[in-house]
Amino acid sequence: MHLSKRAKLISPSPTLALDAKAKAMAAEGISVISFGVGEPDFDTPENVRAAAIKAIDAGFTRYTATPGIDDLRKAVCARLKANFNQEYQPNQIVVSNGAKHSLYNAFTVLLDEGDEAILPTPCWVSYTELIKLAGGVPVLVHASEENDFLMTPSEFEAAITSKTRILVLNSPSNPTGGVYSAEHLEEMAKLCVKHQIYVVADEIYAQLLYDGREYTSISAFGQEIKDLTIVINGVSKSYAMTGWRIGYTASHATLAKAMGDLQSHVTSNPNSIAQKAAIEALNGPQESIEAMRVEFEKRRNKMVEMINEIPGFSARSPGGAFYVFANVSGVFGKTIRGVKISGSADLADLILKEVNVAVVPGIAFERDEFMRFSYATSMEKIIEGLERIAGLISEA
Secondary structure, X not given: OOOOHHHHHXXXXXXXXXXXXXXXXXXXXXXXXXXXXXXXXXXXOHHHHHHHHHHHHOOOOOOOOOOOOXXXXXXXXXXXXXXXXXOOOHHHEEEEOOHHHHHHHHHHHHOOOOOEEEEEEOOOHHHHHHHHHOOOEEEEEEOOHHHOOOOOHHHHHHHOOOOEEEEEEEOOOOOOOOOOOHHHHHHHHHHHHHHOOEEXXXXXXXXXXXXXXXXXXXXXXOHHHHHXXXXXXXXXXXXXXXXXXXXXXXXXXXXHHHHHHHHHHHOOOOOHHHHHHHHHHHHOOOHHHHHHHHHHHHHHHHHHHHHOOOOOOEOOOOOEOOEEEEEOHHHOOOEEOOEEOOOHHHHHHHHHHHHOEEOEEHHHHOOOOEEEEEOOOOHHHHHHHHHHXXXXXXXX
């Protein structure tokens, strides 16, 4: 059977494959604890759910404008202003079927065949695939654990070539939880303006910050960098609305029109009912976000503490999102229950098979020495899951 070269380039998502395996085991009655997929375990707020039901009852079930209904685009502008002091107009907003779709739109309108996109690693698994789908070439820049996995301005500048078109900047980061400081971002912004490099700024976790941090977007450092930046955000993480599939971009009007035109042929509008729910999420009470953030911070603290007690494991305390990217290379080369551990995939497979705990191997994020643990699950499961892992690793 013939497949296009583009189709052959695509690798399946390791995180979603792991989640599917864990759910299949759970369906068989196995007590599986998952630290895998990045999805809040909180319910979507009641007022948001009610808005969706109201939209259904009112018959709001037909096509809408491709880039989203006006009220939603206005709500996005208001929320960006209130949360991050980002000034945008509705014609600069494109609402899509999740932030992943927004990223697809951004890469597709910016990249020509052979254009390079600089991507600090560790990085989320879909960035490399989306860049390749758009015909681009991912240029991976190794960000050190000692620098909290944050690419330095000098490392960024060293990676720039005549083919560089995009910098992909994810802060807070998936998988590390790393957060770029304002000073760091300002230096990166200067380099982007100097070399006329676009920034795809994935800010989906921007409201989940810890230790008193305040969020700064790279788009904040003047009109020139703002015009070069496509901000990616959405309602999935902050409002526990992953399944509703509402993401959005904020960008220069020319870029927004290009992404809207692309979307008109690929998917048309995002879900009409979910759009109404998203309006309520953005315009309605915001207290649920802070309650969730506070709970995540407690879970983070416990997870980091327990991981650092496991021989051969170590973890830095992440500044945002809901992931711990733990160094597990201390158990490489050891044998546990007859299995010699040669990398993160071996270790993750052993942990799932032997103690029924799902974790994502770091090789999925371009860094084999690590594993990603999500603390978007209950404190009870965090404690039990890490106790199971600690017991297993103690046999090495």
